[in-house]
Amino acid sequence: ATLPVPLLIVQHMPANFTPAFAQRLDQQCAITVRHAEDGDSLQPGTALLAPGGKQMTVERRGQQNVVRIQDGDPGLNYKPSADIMFSSVAKLYGGKVLSVILTGMGADGREGARLLKQGGSTVWAQNKESSVIYGMPGAVAKANLTDEILDLASIGPGLTQVFH
Structure with missing residues (x-):
């Protein structure tokens, strides 16, 4: 694929x-x-x-x-840093981005996800149940920046569905 x-x-x-x-x-x-x-x-x-x-x-x-x-x-x-990468991606691509925040410590990705959402992009986060550490996806979800909260096993098939 x-x-x-x-x-x-x-x-x-x-x-x-x-x-x-x-x-x-x-x-x-x-x-x-x-x-x-x-x-x-x-x-x-x-x-x-x-x-x-x-x-x-x-x-x-x-x-x-x-x-x-x-x-x-x-x-x-x-x-x-996910925030630094997301913010530059938001500037370059505007609303044409699908970002996925997976398991990880801290809140890195939250502010970048906010910029992506403001530009009209889509934000997915891994769910708590399938995360080893729910810090990063949890911070994005808690800030109400997610379009989808998905089990890890559903993310790959979800991406395939979106892009094919």
Whole structure:
């Protein structure tokens, strides 16, 4: 199954783990998954995983949309941060985004999800029952920013339904 849109992944993980994680996802998934590098273009059917210890944003460069990989603010708790990625995606794509917030600690993703919703985008969150840690999806749900709250096993089929 190929995906007719690009996919961006932010996982709170140290820098020494993300290359192997991207490789493992690539082996396990029907779509291509790559460890993102600065300047990579966003391609349908390709997922780009943010490198640990860095911030991933998106911008328009000429005729294409690309990721920027930067050190970012040293004072931030999360590197990479879903909020930072979501806010740049909201600026670039407006209401044409489907974001999914999965299990994770803290409230990273909530403010970015708010910006996406304000722009007319769709926000899904993983439900409490299937989350290891309900912090991130719970923060988004508690702020009433979700269009759907789904069991982990329903998210993949849900995405397939939306994009095919």
